[in-house]
Amino acid sequence: MLSLFNFENDCLRNKMTSNVTCSCAQHVKKLNEQISVMRKEIKNLRQLIDSAVRSHRKHLDSLLSVLSHSDQGVRLETNLGQKVGDGKNLSLDQGNIQTVPIGYISSCFPGKIGTPRQPSICGQSRATLRIEATVFNNPHHALIGLEHYSHVWIIFLFHKNGHLSSKAKVKPPRLNGQKVGVYSTRSPHRPNALGLTLAKLENITGDILHLSGIDMIAGTPVLDIKPYIPEYDSPCGRTDFGKTNCSKTGGIPADSPSGTSSFPGSISPTDARGSPTCSPTETRGSPDGSPTETRVSLSASRSGGCLVVSEEEGDFEPVLAKEHSTGDLSGQALLADRVAAALRDVQTYVGQSDVLTPGAAGGDAPHAGGSRAEVFEHERAERYRSTEVCYSEASSSQVASWIREPPVASLSVRLTPQAQQDLRQFQPPGGREPGRPSFRFLQGPEEAEAAIRGVLCADPRSVYRRTRCPDRLFYFILDSAHITCWFGGDFAEVVRVRPAEPEG
Numbered sequence: 001m002l003s004l005f006n007f008e009n010d011c012l013r014n015k016m017t018s019n020v021t022c023s024c025a026q027h028v029k030k031l032n033e034q035i036s037v038m039r040k041e042i043k044n045l046r047q048l049i050d051s052a053v054r055s056h057r058k059h060l061d062s063l064l065s066v067l068s069h070s071d072q073g074v075r076l077e078t079n080l081g082q083k084v085g086d087g088k089n090l091s092l093d094q095g096n097i098q099t100v101p102i103g104y105i106s107s108c109f110p111g112k113i114g115t116p117r118q119p120s121i122c123g124q125s126r127a128t129l130r131i132e133a134t135v136f137n138n139p140h141h142a143l144i145g146l147e148h149y150s151h152v153w154i155i156f157l158f159h160k161n162g163h164l165s166s167k168a169k170v171k172p173p174r175l176n177g178q179k180v181g182v183y184s185t186r187s188p189h190r191p192n193a194l195g196l197t198l199a200k201l202e203n204i205t206g207d208i209l210h211l212s213g214i215d216m217i218a219g220t221p222v223l224d225i226k227p228y229i230p231e232y233d234s235p236c237g238r239t240d241f242g243k244t245n246c247s248k249t250g251g252i253p254a255d256s257p258s259g260t261s262s263f264p265g266s267i268s269p270t271d272a273r274g275s276p277t278c279s280p281t282e283t284r285g286s287p288d289g290s291p292t293e294t295r296v297s298l299s300a301s302r303s304g305g306c307l308v309v310s311e312e313e314g315d316f317e318p319v320l321a322k323e324h325s326t327g328d329l330s331g332q333a334l335l336a337d338r339v340a341a342a343l344r345d346v347q348t349y350v351g352q353s354d355v356l357t358p359g360a361a362g363g364d365a366p367h368a369g370g371s372r373a374e375v376f377e378h379e380r381a382e383r384y385r386s387t388e389v390c391y392s393e394a395s396s397s398q399v400a401s402w403i404r405e406p407p408v409a410s411l412s413v414r415l416t417p418q419a420q421q422d423l424r425q426f427q428p429p430g431g432r433e434p435g436r437p438s439f440r441f442l443q444g445p446e447e448a449e450a451a452i453r454g455v456l457c458a459d460p461r462s463v464y465r466r467t468r469c470p471d472r473l474f475y476f477i478l479d480s481a482h483i484t485c486w487f488g489g490d491f492a493e494v495v496r497v498r499p500a501e502p503e504g
C-alpha cells in the first residue's frame with residue numbers, strides 16, 4: 001500500500017518538474033515584468049499617500065481620533081483664534097464638538113504661581129472678560145439679562161497646562177501629597193482640561209463682564225458663561241428635597257462613605273442665602289457688601305423631613321424652629337405644606353406689589369436716562385430687596401472631609417513695615433501721580449493687601465516646595481505688584497512689594 005502511494009507521488013513530481021522546466025524561462029520573464037510594474041504602481045501610490053497625508057494631516061489625525069474613540073463618539077476640539085462658523089458644517093452627533101472661545105480673561109494674575117486655587121480664597125481678585133466680536137454680531141446682546149444675577153459660572157480651558165493629562169489619580173496640594181481620583185478633585189490636570197469657576201459679577205459694561213473672586217490667569221480662554229442660580233445649582237436652593245432625599249435621609253445617609261462630612265446648617269459652598277461663600281474678609285449681605293435691605297426674606301424649605309422657616313431680616317417671627325426629625329413626619333409635613341402655601345401667597349402678593357416695581361415707587365428709581373451702571377445697581381438692589389428667597393437646607397450636601405479639614409493648615413499672614421510702605425506706593429487704576437506705580441485691576445493698596453492675605457493664607461506653595469525647600473523665598477505677581485515672601489511653620493510674611501516688570 002505504502003509503496004503504491006510513493007510510486008504515484010514520484011510520478012506526479014516528475015510531471016510537474018518537466019512542465020516547470022519547459023515554461024520556466026518564459027514564466028520568470030513574465031513574473032519579473034509584472035513585479036516591476038507593481039513596484040512602479042506601489043511607488044506611485046506611496047507618493048500619492050504621502051502627499052495626501054501631508055496636506056490632510058490635521059484632518060486625518062482628527063478622523064483617526066474620532067474613529068479610535070468611536071465608542072465614546074465625541075471629540076472636543078477648541079480652536080483658539082478660530083472664528084465661529086468655521087466648523088459649522090461639522091455635525092455634533094458625528095462626534096465633532098468644535099468649541100471656540102467666546103472671550104479671554106484679563107486678570108490680576110499673570111501666571112499660575114500665586115493664583116488662588118479656588119475663587120473663594122481671594123474675593124478681592126479681579127478680572128474682566130470681553131465677549132469676542134467674532135462670536136456674535138452684537139456681543140453685548142448676549143449679555144442682556146445677565147445683570148440680574150450676582151454670580152456667574154465661567155467654563156474655561158486650562159490652556160497653560162502643557163498637555164492633556166490622562167492620570168486617573170492626582171495629588172491635590174491641600175492633601176499634602178496624598179493621591180485621590182481626579183474626579184474627586186478640582187485639579188486642572190484632567191483629560192479635557194476644562195475649568196469651572198463661580199465668579200462674582202460686579203458689573204457689565206457693553207460687551208465686558210467685570211468679575212471678582214476668580215482663580216483664572218490672564219489669557220485664559222473662556223468657553224461659556226452661565227448665570228449662577230441657587231435654585232438649580234445648589235442642593236440648598238432646591239425645593240424638591242422634601243420629595244426626594246429628605247424623607248429618606250434626614251441627615252447623613254446610612255450609606256455615607258467614610259471620609260465625608262455633612263454639617264447641619266453648613267451649606268458650603270453657598271451660604272444661607274444660597275449665594276456663594278464669600279472670602280474671609282468679605283461681608284455677607286448685599287452684593288456690594290453692605291447690609292441687605294430685605295423687606296421680605298423668607299426661608300421655606302424642607303429639611304430632613306421638616307420644613308425650615310426662618311426670618312432673615314424684617315418683622316416676622318420665625319414660624320417654626322429649625323429641627324431635625326426622623327420620627328413620624330405626617331403631621332409636620334401637612335403643616336409644612338400649609339405654611340409653604342401661605343408663604344407662596346405672600347411672595348406672590350409681594351412680587352406683584354407696585355412698591356417693588358422699579359420706577360413705580362418713585363424715590364430711588366433711576367431716571368430713564370440713567371447710566372447703565374446706575375440701572376444695573378438699581379436693578380440688583382431691587383432684586384435683592386424684593387425677590388430674594390433664602391433657603392436653608394441642613395445636611396443637604398456632602399463634601400469630602402479633607403476639603404473642610406485639610407491636613408495642611410491655613411497660615412497667618414503678616415507684612416513687614418517695609419512691605420506695607422511699598423504697597424502704599426501703589427495707586428488705584430488710572431492713577432496719575434508720576435513716579436508711583438498703578439494697579440490695573442485692584443482698587444488700591446487696601447484691596448491688594450486683602451488679596452495678598454487671601455492668597456498666602458491658603459499656602460500657595462506646591463507640596464514639593466512646602467516639604468523639600470520650606471526656607472526658600474516665594475515670589476508671585478499680583479496685578480502690577482511683584483511680591484516677595486517667606487514661610488515659617490504656620491505663617492507667611494511678605495517682605496517686599498515692588499512694581500512688576502511690564503509684560504514683554
Ligand SMILES: C[S@@+](CC[C@H](N)C(=O)[O-])C[C@H]1O[C@@H](n2cnc3c(N)ncnc32)[C@H](O)[C@@H]1O
Pocket residue numbers: 111112113115116117118119157158159160161186187188194195196197198215216217219220221
Ligand atoms: C485648582 S484650579 C481650579 C479652577 C476652577 N475653580 C475649577 O474648579 O475648575 C485653579 C488653578 O488653576 C491654575 N490655572 C488658572 N487658570 C489656568 C489656565 N488658563 N491654564 C492653566 N492653569 C490655570 C491656577 O494655578 C489656579 O491656581
